[in-house]
Every structure is written in C-alpha cells, then in structure tokens.
Amino acid sequence: MNEDLSAKKRTNLLLDAMSLEDKVSLITGNLNNYYGYYNEGMEKYGIPELKMADGPAGVRIANPDIQNKQSTAMPAPIALAASWDTSAAAAYGDVLGNEAFNTTHNVLLGPGLDIARNAFGSRNFESLGEDPVLQSRIAASYINGVQDNHVMTTAKHYLLNNQETLRFTNDSQASERAIHEIYARPFQAAIEDADLSSIMCSFNKVNTEYACDSKSLLTDLLRDQLEFEGFVMSDYGANISTVNSINSGLDLETPGEPIGKWGDNLLQAVKDGQVKEETVNQSTYRLLYQMFDKGLIDHPTQNKQIDTAAHGQTAREIAAESMVLLKNKKDVLPIQDNTDSIAVIGPDADNASAAGGGSSLVNPTYTVSPLEGIKNQAGKNTEVSYTAGTDPISAGDVMPGPDAVPSSLLHTEKDASENGLKAEYWTNKNFEGNPSHERTDRQVNMNLGFYNYEGFNSQSPKLDKLPTDLNGMMSARWTGVIEAPENGTYNLSTTSFGTSKLYLDGKLIVENEGKELGTKSVEVDLKKGEQHDIKIEYQTDYETGDGRDYGGQVRFGWEPAKGVVDEQIKKAVKAAKRADKAVIVTRTYDSEGYTDRSDMELPNNQQQLIEEVSKVNKNTIVVNESGIAIEMGDWQDDVKAIVQAWYPGQEQGNAIADVLFGDVNPSGKLPVTFPVDEDKTPTNSEDQFPGTNGVNNYSEGVFVGYRGYDKQNLEVAYPFGYGLSYTDFKYRNLHTKVKHKKDDTSIEVKLNLRNTGDTKGAEVVQVYAGELPTNDVETPKKQLAGFEKVELKAGKQKSVKIKLDPKAFSYYDETKNEWVMPSGEVPVYVGSSSEDIRLEGTVTLP
Template sequence: MTVLSEGKRKLTILGILFMMVLSFAVAPLSTSAEAFPWMNKDLSAKERAQLLVEAMTLEDKIDFITGNVNNYYGFYNEGLDKYGIPALQMADGPVGVRIANPEVQNKQSTALPSAIGLAATWNTETAEKYGDLIGNEAHNTTHNVMLGPGLDIARNAFGARNFESLGEDPYLQGQMATSYVNALQSNNVLVTAKHYLLNNQEKDRFTSDSQASERAINEIYARPFASVIENADLGSVMCSFNQVNSTYACENPDLLTDLLRDNLNFEGFVMSDYGANVSTANSINAGLDLETPGEPYGLWGDELQQAVADGQVKEETIDQSAYRILYQMFDKGLFDNPAQNNPIDIAAHGEIARQIAAETMVLLQNDNKTLPLNTDKLDSLAVIGPDADTASAAGGGSSLVNPTYTVSPLEGIKSRAGSDIQVDYAPGTDSISAGDILPGPNAVPSSFLLPQAGSNENGLQATYWSNKNMEGDPVFEHTAKQVNLNLGFYNYEGFNAQSSKLDSLPTSLNGMMSARYTGVINVPKSGDYTLSTTSYGSSKVYIDGNLVIDNAGEKLGTVEKTVSLEAGKNYDVKIEYKTDYKDATGNDNGGQLRFGWEASDNVVDKNIADAVELAKKSDAAVIVTRTYDSEGYVDRSDMELPNNQEQLIKEVAKVNKNVVVVNESGIAVKMGDWKDKVDSIVQAWYPGQEQGNAIADVLFGDVNPSGKLPVTFPVDEDSTPVNSEEQYPGVDEVTKYTEDIFVGYRGFEQDGIKPAFSFGHGLSYTEFGYKKLKTKVTRSNKAKDQAVEVTLNLKNTGDVTGSEVVQVYTGKLPTNTETAPKQLAGFEKVELKPGKTKKVTIKLDPKAFSYYDEAKNEWVTPTGNVPIYVGSSSSDIRLKGNVQISKNTSNYFNKKNNSGSTNENIISSNGSNKNTAKHEKASKKNKKDDQARR
C-alpha cells in the first residue's frame, strides 16, 4: 500500500471534495434535462409548456390551476416540485410592491406616486421608469407576479379607487400601461392587469350588475386591455367581482372567450380576483384559468375533479388552462430566472420616486403668478393642513405600500426654504381618516369636544367591545378626537392609510362590535346646530340625558336633529353604537359611524383659528389638503374636501393674499366655494414617499410643473355625464351605463357641461405657442401600411425651460352613427428651453377614426372629412385642421382595428399540439426571443 505524505493526502482529499461538489453542481442540470425535458432552454416557451402539460396528471393539473395560499405571508400559488414548477409568488400593486411577508426586507419597498398621478405625467418614458422600478423591486423581494396595473376607467368623478386608475380616457390609459407593462415584465415578473371588466365603483362591487352596450365595452372599457395585449405581451388578466350584463365577470363567456380570446387575441391566462369566482364548471368553461383563494373559495380543486368525472368539464379544458399559465411562466422567465431576495437600492429608487412625483403634479391655477415661491421675497411661510406634517401620501387598500422612508410636506418645504425663511406649521383641522369616506356632514371638530368638563385634551372618552351589545370587558379605551369610525376592511394592518396622528383600533373590532362615547360638547357661539349620526348599525345620541338622535342604521345613512346650544355651556353628550344591522353575521364590514354636524360659517373652531393667526403673520401660506380614498365597500359620497378643510381654506384666504392650495387626492374635489379666493392650486394626487421633496421642488420652481389632468374635474357631483341614480350607484344593485361611449370629457362636451378644469388641463411656469398645423395620410410602399400624421411647430415663448403635452383630438366622424365631439387620438410630451421651437410629429390612433359597429361585431372606419383639433387640453384648442379618410385608408384601418380576431386553441383533448402554420411561426419567434433574453 502506498502511503501518501501529509501534504499530498490533504491535496487529494481537497481534489475529491472539489470533484464531488462539481458533480453535485452538474448532476442536477443533466438530470433535469433528462427528467424534465421542458427545462431545455433551446425550446420555445410554447413547446416547453406543451411538454409539461403532457407530462402532468389530471389531478396535478387541477391542483396547479386551483389557488391554494392566502395568508399572512401573501398570495401565491404553490409550485409542484415533482415537475420543477415554481410557485406563483404574487404581490399587490399597482403603485409599488406590497410585501406581505415580514421576513422579506421588513415588508418595505418604494412607495411610488398613485397611478392616476402617473397618468398625469402623460409621459410614456416616465411610465417605463415606473414599471421598471416596480419590476426590479418585485423580482428582488421574492415576487414573480405583480397584480397591476389597474385599467379600470375612471367613470365616476369621485370613485374611491380612481387613484389606482390611469384616468378616464382609454387611449391615454393604453399608451401609459403599455410602457409600464413592457418595462415591468422585462424583469422576469409577470403582470396581471385588472379588473376585467366594468369594475368602476366600490359600492356593491361584489354583487352589482354593470350593464353596458357592446359598443361602450369595446370603445371604452376593453380598449386599455386591448392595447396592452397587442403591444406588451400581457401575461395575465384578473377578472372582477361584479356582474357584466347580468353574468359574473369570472364566468362570463362573452368577456373571457368571445372578446378577450377571440377578438383581442389574448394568449395569457385569466385569474380571478381573490374570492371572485362563484362557480366550478361555468367559470372554467367560460375561460377562467386560475382560481385564486378567498371566500367563497373551494369551488375548484376536488369539485373541479368531480366536474370532469361527471362530464361537465372536458379534460382538454383543464389542459388549456394549465397550458396558458405555464406558457406565460416560461415566456416571462419565471422558470429560468427565479425571484430573489436582494436588498433594493433605497436611495436610487427614492430619487426616481421623487422625480416621478414632481412630474405628476398639475398646476391647476396660478393667479398673480404666486408660484413659484420666490425665496428672495419671502421672510416667513405658513404650512397648514391636517396631515401636512405626516407621511400620509397614499390611497388605502391593497395597493398601499410600506415605504422605505417618508418625507412629509412640512419637512420638504422646510428643507427647501432654508434657514433664511421662517417656516411654521398649524394643522388647521382634525386629521383625515377612513371615516371620512362615509357620507353625511363633517364630523364634529375635536376642539368642541371634551372627555370631561375642564379637561386639557379634546375629544370624547371612547370604549369599545368586540360584541354588539356592550357586554363584558371592553377591548379598548382611549380619547377619540372625533367620532368618525370606519372599521372592517379599512382597519387591517397594511390596508390602512389614515394619519399616523390617529390611534389604530384593535383588529378584533373589525367584525361585530359596539362602542360608547361620553364627554361634553361646548360651542363658541349660541345658535342652532344640526347634529347627526351617519351609521350602519344603530346609533343614538343623548344630550344632557335626552335622546335627540335615534338612527336605526339598517342601511348606511344619516339622521339629523337641529338643537339650540348656548355659547360656553357644557352639555353632556353620550353616543352609543351597535353593529346590529340586519345582515350582521360576523362579516368584516365592521363599525361605520360618524357623529357629525352642520354649523353656521361664523362658527370657527380653535384649530382653524390658530391656522388663521399663523397665516396672518406670514408672507404666504401653503395649505395641504387631502382626502381618504380606498378600495372597500363604498365610494366617496361626494367631491367635498372632508373634515372642514373647505372652511379652513376660506378663513385663511381672508387674511393672506398669497395662498397656495396643494391637494392630495385620487379624485376630483369640489372647489366652487374657495377656488376664486386663492391664487394657486396644485393637484398633487397621492405623491408617495417622496411627497414632501417633490411638492417643494414644484412650489419653489426647481421643477417646472408639466402634469396634465387625466380626468375631468367637474364643478360638482351633479354636473357630470354620470349624474343619475340609475347610472351610479345603481338601483337594486344594477348600474346602467346609459352615457354609453360618452365617458369623461366626451360626455362633458356632448352634453354641454362646463367643467371646473378640463381633461388635459395643466399650467406651466412658462408659455407655449402652437403654429403651422399640417395633417396628412402617410403610406409606406414596403409595408403598404397607412397612418394619419399631424405636424406642427411648438415654441417656448416664456422665460424658463418647460415641458408641454401636445394633445391631438379627432372630432365627430362622417357617419350617421353618433360619435364623440372629441376623442384623444395622439399626444407627445416635449421639453423646450426658452425661445426654442421644435417641429412635432404625432402619428394618430386608427381607432380615433373608427367606431364599433354592434351589428357587424367589428370596428368600422367611415370615409370622409374628419376634424382635427390640437391643443393644450381638450378645451384649450390652439390649432384646427382636418383630414380626408379615403376608401383605401378606411379599409386599412378596418383591417388593423379588427386584426386580433383569431385565437386557436393549442391543446387538444389528448394533449397533442394543434398548432397551425401561424402558431408554428410564432413558436419559432418565441424560441428566438427566449435565446435573445438569455
């Protein structure tokens, strides 16, 4: 036996270990290639998906397409290790990555501006940056599916979820979403666009029947989805809770098969919103591919297995759904480039968030050129607003992101103002909360309430029970600043965007609960006051022991009572509330209660009075207002700024001539009582975690505002195309879209309704001149394609560099069919230095020259003369022209608009491939794409 030296022995052992490690590293690859042929990257995504489906058992395929995880760690679909299938690890969107797992980066990610704010940039390059950042953070926080963007049209001016939308116009939505989705999916993250379809209100969103014409569906509501499907290879679509034309969206063959698959040529998969599936055979036969967990879950799984056994569902239908999901997973890189848990670049991403936030802001009004603020002329500045000193810069609900850091408006303004300007703060009103979503009068201000006579703090003593009869030991007690309660969905961790100044109530109160509030009310002026409760569940108000309000609360509603109160006198007040509404069965609607009032304008509470005193001694005043918007069970009931903020603005404007209002909201707000009393108004939407710095950038002129409204701002709730109860919120849970195609600015012009601010409106610190409009139909001999182009000269006629969004609209089409007076056909954002001119060329959307013919079930382009309008908004038209649509152009547009009309099934009953020559060609292209991606 040969004896090795100690040194040689060590080297030999190391060599053996190295070979063992190398063999283990290589073996899985060769074994994988043999055992899992679908892991061969030389095959196309379609071929790989086909092989995998053929290898799976029926039971495994059903398990794969049935959602199985919905817990504290998030939403995902477990993978199948025996096939090497990774889990679908989903994160809520669309304004950032909502991390549910506390073990992943402390659940923190970059909180970007709201989607409605992104739409206000009218900049597809910005949408690309936005989507790329989200995709990067999703991939590096263990997620491979993002639930967003939201492509729901902002049909209702004060919809609670408008902040998640990309506006009221389908073309603008489609252009912005296409850039967003392309960039996001480039990070090996699959996008799920939502909510398909007609999910345009929160009121009765789980059960309502949205009834719209086929024309409105095709021209307005499905168009953003069509754009992203055609131009961004969309991976997935989420079907909504509501019914569409009396059939639930997730089992609606007209939507999922006829429109989505056959007309729009969608090759991705359809997943249900969480708990939106209401059937077994009907849903999968209609075109649903993935049932996600949530009440009433369990309708697939074993039930689907039995439906196949009973002949209600064909096995090839199961194959088709599994194939669609797997194809997208292969195509988007989920198999080959699994999600990681890597630290995100907080500073770099924060800077991007700041840049985007500044670009979202819309300068609505700037009388006397109060903006930008001139630091050379300011010695003092008042910052006022209920939450201007906090980080409340987001809408609530599933899109709420836990930010990596925050900058409040007060912090941002103070930092930018510098040490030479005295910046002081006053809240002006009580903080905004989820209670402000409820209808009815404003909550009674805290400054008029005391937990007991002589107390040094304001509010009422509040006691809460987790039962509806105030029995046993209470679960929580505190001094509530106001009685303004909205629990259930709005009180869960991660779903709450209320002010950090307010106490969070225990989640044990989110179901059945009761509460008692006691203390005194003391008013500064004698007179009549209209007290009220708005409640779902019974509420009673006692003044000095006398019952003055008895609200049965069987439905959410308001009961009022006018009482006479003497100035400076303490009146004992007791309010009792129970969740004893008729359908109370332990659900999570939770408590909904507000103790409100209506008082004379000359009754000014101490918070407002303090803000007025600060404004009086300041050179200028910046008032930061906000609304609370969130998905849930109700929309905003009106367009009012909640919690006495309107009174705050008017009182401050009486004592300071240089008032700037910065409004943070996802909706249009009513400004009729105060718009003409202030100089400047900035619509800041929900700006995200960098809100303070971005607001300061715009106010001080470091960034020239360039945002344009993606929605029309009405004068009030009734002055819109959607203004009847039948249209919203609906009668007997049926919502009729009788405005048809005349949504948003189309309807305002059609009905002759004058808005407060038009769609596309937005001012700048400079001016722009438009000249020399030319229109023409261009033709390419090589491709024989045709397009309508407009060219014009745009000049910056002002003194500072700025960006203008050139907007092009078509007018009424040459047909007897009624068409919109204007519809957006193209736009381009152009930056110019002072005095500079640029020739701008914009290619127009063929659908802007077409309408959807329900009888023919296709898009039709009429021949003849079409007006062309070019301007700075839908109402600020600078140039007019026209274009002649010939028969040849009409035929080409008809072909282009209807090109997505075939979508053959891939999987046959025995799992064999039924690709046509078209599919074989697509397969080869996908193979090249896969290789290029690697």
C-alpha cells in the same frame, strides 16, 4: 429545462409529463402559508411558486421576513397618468418589476385598467384616467417595464369594475359599443403592445353574468376578438363556480374563502365528463407558457436589498412631473428666495405619507412629509411654521354626511383639558359585558371592517388604529362634554350604518336606525362656554342582504352656526396672518372598500380652513392630495394658486417643494375632468351610479368623461388635459397626413411647438379627432387620438410629429361586430387641453 428550446416547445414537453391531478393542482389557488398570495409550485417539474404581490402603486410585501415589508411607495397610478409621459411609465414599471423580483415575487397584481367613469370613485387613484388612449399608452409602457424584470403583470379588473359601491354584487350593464370603444381598449393595448401575461376578472356581473363566469367576456371577447394568449385569473374569492368558470375561460383560480371552487371539485367534474381534460390542459398551458416566456422558470426570484435611494429618486421625479398646476394668479408660484416666512397648514401636512388605502397600500422604505420638504427647500433665511388647522383625515371621511365635530369642541369630562371623548368598545353588538377596549377618541368618525385591516388603512399616523377584533359585529359608546365656541344654532347629527343614538344632557335628541348608511340631524341652540353632557351609542345591527359584514360605520357630525370658527382653524388663521405666504396642504381619504365617496368636498372641515386662511393671507396656496377630483366652490377664487398633487408617494414632500419653489416646472395634465360639483357629471342619475335594483346602467354609452361633458354641455371646473406651466408655448403650422394600404390606415399630424417663455418646460401636445362623418351613429365631439410630451428650453422650437390611433377615427358597429372607419372629412383639434384648442385642421378618410 433546455433554455435553447422555444417557450412553446418547453411548455408542451412539461404539459405532456404532468398528470391530470398535477394540472388541476397547479391552476387551483392555494391559501397562503407565508403571509402572501401564492400558488404552490411543483419542485419535481421545476415549476416555481407563483408569489403574487399586490400593486399597482408599488410592491405590497406581506411577509415580515422580506425586507421588513418595506418597498418604494410610488405616486398613485392616477398621478402617473397625469404625467402623460410614457418614458416615466416605463421607469415606474421598471422600479416595480425590479422590487418585485428582488423581494421574492414573480407576479405583480397591476396595473389597474378600470376607466375612471365616476368623478368621485373611491378607487380612482388606482386608475390611469378616464380616457382609453391615455390609459393604453401609459399602461403598455408600465407593463413592459415590469415584465423586463422576469415578473408577470396582471391587468385588472376585467371588466366594467368602475365603482366600489356594491362592487361584489352589482350588475354593470353596458352596450357592446361602449365595451369595445372605452372599457376593453386599455386591455387590448396591453395585449397588443406589451405582451400582457395575465388578466384578473372582477367580482361584479357584466350584462347579467358574473365576470369570472362569463363566456362572452372571457372567450368571445378576450380570446376570439382581442386575441389574448395569456391566462385569466380570478380576483380573490371572485370565482363562483367549478364547471362554468373553467369552461367559460377562467384559467387560474386564486384562493377563495374559506376554500375555492376548483381542486377536488374540478377533478371530479373532469371524471364526470362535465369538463373536458383538454380544457384543463389549455388553462395549464396558458399559465406555464407565460412562466417560460417571461423567464420565471429560468430566473428564480431572490431576496436582495432593493436600491432605496435610486428608486426613491425615481418616485420623486415622477411625483413632481405628475403635479398639475390648476391656478397661479399673479405668478405667486414659484416661491421666490426673498420670501421671509411661510405658514404650512393642513391636518396631515406633517404626515410622512399620503396614499390611497386598500390592497395597493405600500409600506414605504422612508418618507418625506410636505412640511419637511418645504423646510428643506426654503432654506435658513425663511421661517417655516406649521399648524394643523383641522383634525387628521381618517377612513371615516369616506362616509357621506356633515363633517365630524372638531375635537376642539369635545372634552372627556367637564373642565377637562383633554380634547375628545371617552370611548368604550365591545366585540358584540349589544354592549354585553365589560368593554374590550377603552381609550380617548379625538372625534367620533369611525369606519371599520375592510378599512381597519393591518396594512390597508392609510389614515393619519396621528390617529391610533383600533384592534382588528372590532372589525366584525361590535358596539361602542362615547361620553364626555361639548362646548360651543360661539353662541348660535348648531346642526348636530349622526351618520351611521346600524343604529346610532345621540344624547345631549341625558336627553335622546337623535335616533338613527341606520338601515342604510345615512344621516339624521337636529338643530340645537348652544351658548359659548357652556358645557353639555354628550353621549353617542352605536351598534352594528344593520342588515346587508348579501351576507357580508361591512364593519362599524358611524360619525358624530356638525354644521356650525353661521360665522362660527373652531379653535384649530383660529390657530391656523393666526399663523397665516403673520406669514408672507400660506401653503395649505389638503387631502381626501380614498380607498378600496365597500363604498365610493358620496361627494367631492374636502372632508373634516378643510373647506372652512381654506376660506378662513385666505381671508387673512393674500398669498394663499393650496396643495391638494387626492385620488379624485375635488369640489372647490367659492374658495378657488380666493386663493392665489392651486396644485393638484394626487397621492405623490413616499417622496411627496420633496416633490411638492420641487414644484412650489420652481426646481421643477409643472407639466402635469389632468387625466380626469374636474366637474363643478358632483351633481354635474355625465353619470349623474341614480340608475348610472350607484345603480338601482342591483343594476348600474352605463346609459351614457361611449360618452364617458370629457366626451360626456361635451355631449351634455356641462360646465366644468377644469377640463380633461388641463394644466398650467411656469412658461408659455406657441403652436404653429399644423399639417395632417393619411396613408391607406389595403385595410391599414395610418394618420399623423405634424406641427411646430415653441417655448415662448424664459423657463425650460415640458408641454403635452394633445390631438383630438372630431365628430365622424356618419348619420347612423352618434360620435363624440372630440376624442383623444394621440399625444406627445415635449420638453423645450426657453426660446427653443421643435417640429412635433404624432401618429394617431385609427380607432379614434372609427366606431364599433354592433350589427357587424367590427370596427368601422367611415369615409369622409374629420376635424382634427390640437391643443393644450380638451378645451384649449390651439390649431384646427382636417383629415380625409378613404
């Protein structure tokens, strides 16, 4: 406990005093007993508990005795990446570190360093984008901000954990070159530039070996090549063995279900000679050293009220800075003071918080809805109305298939005024006995299991959550009537995992066996005003093959007859017709879970909502809240402005209003490419995603994200690095410089940047390296080498100097097992996005 000694010395003293049983106990996960993840401490040695909080978008507090489980809901990490601002990342990390420490937590499970390989991955909102250089710079600042508060960070998920579909069992197969150049680089930067404390290994296999059981990943790559000195912990329940995992390089087993693989099993393995005691010592040392080094032992955590106002202000500033202005025709934005009326439209525009679901979901300290923020900014002289336009967004919208039938078409019984269907739920899969729960459901759009656990579900607060006792095997029945808004032929369907049946006027018209999550449909002629009896039955009688229960998944869907508009959209159209401007706030539902989204379309009839509103209001503005790229189709040509707001956190309303009304000049840039649609991406084959026969093949190699779009000459909707401003910038006078000393090569560019508009703004100057001078290895046409965010007042100029990442001018040689920088001339591109190149030059590599 002598603080004057080095962390190394103190660790060795403590290690010498501990018995083998003590060490095994310390590195074995203990099931929680205080509403959270933790590993028990050892009071006799002064070792505190490891109290772990889920991240990475805030501190997820599980203990109801700690500040009412509330903390600051920050913008999603993908939004932070969209800021391209390392100082913002440091401030973000500082808030998280401060709140973790002051809510009794000393380990934060974040940041997520999973590359956004698939454009519509359900967990992309937790990612820092598709490029390793951008991820690396943002992550290092984030980690330093957290760890300055005596809180350890855990970078996750190591490695190739880039999809939710089959994430527990799939085998991610990638080349050594792709691993080194793309997927391991953010982890390497966190080690080199942020003294990373720990890394979490993932559930999936990597090149046939489970990640937490892989010596090639945990020792050969992580320890020997990346020189990581921290500890490796397993994802919760991801450790599959006793002997192999610790011998391969796993240091800390987090709790498994129902119990883990270490503990007494590991003790016995040491006694039997299967695991050396030195190996246990090594893992214990790695853990204890980080606890000394990051100050956990000398600075006990506390339960001290967090600074709600100050941290909320930081969340607001970062959220506004992260928003990407995708379109601004005829300068419809910013909204001017002389605007008489604004129609705010959107199913959750009055929703206090839009966020990604799953383990990163935070219970906010307070919230501001987009409607509230716009009302506050608009002032007394501007009339602001609100219309939902569609039903609220829910976890059911993660599933594939047609949109859910709107509640305006459904009634609990004939001539009833109440919209929706009567719902009956059973906690068994065969409708046995009396239903355990009865209520009215607005739509049949249900996705239970993981998505329905308390604190994990981010669906609209307008929707009542189902009890968690329905998360296992269950059955359900919905009854009522359907009334078409117009005459026509309608396509009615069920999408389900498990058997679903649809009856119309007592006749079975759809029977979906649901052996896999999929859709079956039928065409039905319906007349306006006629009411037809409807019944949907569902059972969780699916077979998963992996022993997991994925919960109930079913949707009653529709494709309306041509020209048919439901009543909710009609109300929104009326409101938009009366207003000077229409602001439509759309959103997707993205979450950790069992599946990725199957497409990029806006769910639950929001696309039709935009199409109809934009017909009657020439000043339609779309603000989209999502963690993924969305497909816009024809409607993007019909609206005046589009703002990509990501999931902006608890200050979402004020941040959105700051951008819409011009208090903040948008400066966000896309950290991911927005493709035209889900069929035109570099990972478009089934072998690549979701995989075949349990294997997803990373056959695109290093051509991930914009690199792949360039290679395949794929058209994009909006390129990586893209984002408009309320001002303009001019680039001039590019100079390049290369310095070489021994094995160290330094490359930098210098240029002049001027704000040529009449508004203060910030520009992200992006530098890309071109194809490398090698005939043996194919390299990207462009890859990000460096960037700098520069703020300038109107008319002002600044000389900008950017040091470039030497790895952008190198490739990983799989035969030599090392990075190689080829000699010769390399193009250098400087611009405002990966496609908007303003200056070109070259560097000559020695």
